[in-house]
Every structure is written in C-alpha cells, then in structure tokens.
Amino acid sequence: MAEIEIDGAPAEPAHLAALGLLNYGHFTTLRAEAGHARGLALHLDRLVRDCRTVFGAALDRDEARARIRRALPADGAPVIVRVTVFDPALGLERPSAPAVPHLLVTTRPAPATAPGPLRVRTAGYRRELPEVKHVGLFGLLHQRRLAQLDGYDDVLLLDEAGRVSEGATWNLALYDGRSLVWPDAAALPGVTAALLAGAHPGPQRCEPVTVDALGGFVAAVAVNAGVGVRPLAAIDGAVLDPAHPVVGELRAAYEGVEPERI
Structure with a gap:
C-alpha cells in the first residue's frame, strides 16, 4: 500500500x-x-x-x-x-x-522479483518537454495501453524522423555484438542510464538509431530506477536474445554502483 x-x-x-x-x-x-x-x-x-x-x-x-x-x-x-x-x-x-x-x-x-523480458512495439510519439520528468503521463500511458491491447508488453517511442528515442517509462540501450549503443534522440536523461553508462566497462557510443536498423542488434535492455536493467525479447519483428551474456554484464555493472546514503 x-x-x-x-x-x-x-x-x-x-x-x-x-x-x-x-x-x-x-x-x-x-x-x-x-x-x-x-x-x-x-x-x-x-x-x-x-x-x-x-x-x-x-x-x-x-x-x-x-x-x-x-x-x-x-x-x-x-x-x-x-x-x-x-x-x-x-x-x-x-x-x-x-x-x-x-x-x-x-x-x-519494491517488486520482490525481477520482471521478465519485454516484447515491445514501436510507435511515433514525442513527449512534451522530453528533457523533463513531468507528470503529464496521459500520452505515454495511452501508447502503452495500445501496445498491450495489440499483444505487446510496452511501447518504444519514435521521433518525427523515425529515430528511436525512449520507452514509455524507461531508457533503451542496444547491443550490436561489439558495443553498447545509446539512441541519440530527444528523450529523458535517465538517472539509471547515466549510472549504467558510467559503470559499464565495455565500448559504448551514442548515435541515431532508426527503426529500420533495429534488426542489426543482438540484445537490448530497458533501464529505469524501479527495475534496474531489464532485457528485451523483441522490438516489433526484430528478435533479441534476453539471455545474451551482455545482459548479465550490464546488470552486474549497475548493481555494482555504490548506493548513496539518503
């Protein structure tokens, strides 16, 4: 409660x-x-x-x-x-x-167990003031609802140019088999994303990711403060490996971040 x-x-x-x-x-x-x-x-x-x-x-x-x-x-x-x-x-x-x-x-x-992998679909939608974590959640929840009614778990947002930006309430990190890729688009600068980027020891970069390029990635994770690091199983028709070793590496890197005393 x-x-x-x-x-x-x-x-x-x-x-x-x-x-x-x-x-x-x-x-x-x-x-x-x-x-x-x-x-x-x-x-x-x-x-x-x-x-x-x-x-x-x-x-x-x-x-x-x-x-x-x-x-x-x-x-x-x-x-x-x-x-x-x-x-x-x-x-x-x-x-x-x-x-x-x-x-x-x-x-x-807090949830007692880690949630399972996400299957998401893409949708064209841009939050107002995407750099601010504001209380105007109607549009996000409506897009999430539509995705769930269509059989998916959640939604991944695309900007006006068809570039991946963010999930409904999470940031996205993609893995191409060599590097971690953070989509370069207008999105909320997530705290968990910042912590993970700072803790991950492997190569990473930030670049625009179009919806057509999603098939070139082998794994992906959704990140936010509530769940930490959560793997994706699919984006639209692009199948991802939720058990890829990089998922465990990213989760371990995030969990290795020292918590601060409140």
Whole structure:
C-alpha cells in the first residue's frame, strides 16, 4: 500500500485534488533500501533542474533529501519512492503565477522479483518537454495501453524522423555484438542510464538509431530506477536474445554502483 506525505505531513485531500485536477508538476522515482539509493545526487539534481524549468523556482536539495529520508520504512525494506513537485495554489486560469513548490512523497513496496523480458512495439510519439520528468503521463500511458491491447508488453517511442528515442517509462540501450549503443534522440536523461553508462566497462557510443536498423542488434535492455536493467525479447519483428551474456554484464555493472546514503 502506498504511503503519501506532503511537506513531511500526511497528505491533505484538498492538496491531492489540486494535483489531480491541474496535473502540472514534475517528479523523480528512485529505489531505496536500508536508507540508501543509487544515484541519489542525480535524482536531487533532476528535481532542482526541473523545478527551475517547470516553475521558475528554486528547490532546496537538503529539504528534498530529508523528506525522502522521513518517508522511508523504519525496517529498511526496499521501496519505490516518488517525489512529486507541485504547487496546489496554482490554477488553470493563471499557471504563470509565482509558484511555491511543495513536495509530495509516496512510497510503495519494491517488486520482490525481477520482471521478465519485454516484447515491445514501436510507435511515433514525442513527449512534451522530453528533457523533463513531468507528470503529464496521459500520452505515454495511452501508447502503452495500445501496445498491450495489440499483444505487446510496452511501447518504444519514435521521433518525427523515425529515430528511436525512449520507452514509455524507461531508457533503451542496444547491443550490436561489439558495443553498447545509446539512441541519440530527444528523450529523458535517465538517472539509471547515466549510472549504467558510467559503470559499464565495455565500448559504448551514442548515435541515431532508426527503426529500420533495429534488426542489426543482438540484445537490448530497458533501464529505469524501479527495475534496474531489464532485457528485451523483441522490438516489433526484430528478435533479441534476453539471455545474451551482455545482459548479465550490464546488470552486474549497475548493481555494482555504490548506493548513496539518503
């Protein structure tokens, strides 16, 4: 069951209603265990950066960190933490009003087992402000829903030029048998992707990847803070090897990243 706090106190229904009705804000999601989280500094950097972009306001890193720490379970059990930044006083008529950001922190139990490989299909879709992890998820979830109704597990997004950008809620890394390839397109700069890129000892590069080139890869992984490294079994008709040795290497590299104390 999710636990919800706003500015360190139990969430007031009126504040939650304001977020639900306006749906304007940004967030970050991280996995915490025993008071530690991988990439904590990068998650805090994202909150500060996106707050300037979305609200034109400063966000106190230390306060955000304290709010996360306060929300963690006392027994250190692994949880998924989401920190949402919003202003319940803003309205539809004047979202340009000076903002006073509030922090909504939710926790839920982390998955006990690693999820299986993904089968995804591609779809042309570009998030608004793709560099920001904002709360406008309707388009992403709609694309995910359509893919699942068509028999797939998730969706992989293509930009206007037919280049691979990102998954619905994850970044993509492809392996061509020699190098790890990060698609070069407008996408969310993922914390897990940054950690994995820094930890992976093998060759890697960033370059545009068109949908027609996907058949040239032998393996691929979806990466985000919630699941870490998850293999793909197929993209459209391109079959990938979810048991390829590189998948285990990438997972080990990510899990070798030292978690930071919250």
